[in-house]
Amino acid sequence: MLRGLTLILAFQLAGLALEQIPGMPLPGPITGMILFFLYLLVTDGGFDPERETARKLLNHMPLFFIPAGAGIITLGSLLQEQALGITLALTLGTLVAFVVTGLLMQWLIR
Template structure:
């Protein structure tokens, strides 16, 4: 069982590494981690959801998902003054980004449901 978890994590990290390698090609429009996620998504689509090692690794990662928020929380605490200084811009960006995503999703849903 433990070997399966290590194998699953290794497979996920290989997709991350592949994305970072693609990022090194000049003129690539997206960051490496995004390429890695797209490659992993394609792998999951092709394999019908992956195999047991990836599923087990995903289960363990999701179990400990709260730990992934600690760096973000630490960043908010340490950069609080900067966040307050830029509060208006951050608020506008978040509000406009959310509205654009909401309107785009609504229009896409209407278009797809026809």
């Protein structure tokens, strides 16, 4: 498991390093995930250490939501002030995602 976790963190670090390039349009963690995704494509889904690590991380996925929950509790008053904007952004973003996904699926099926 240590090898798989080290590899995942290495891609995270690579993304953070690339973030230092001036004009880089994506945040480092996103760049790291893209690099890791490309690695998984090239290696046909990774090797056993990565798969084992992924299984163990997925088993503990609820733990990753604790910081988000704490942030919601801590910033509750700010969320109340911005409730209309947040609701509109989430609703419109979801509708746009549905429409784009539907159109993309129709195009890909042809």
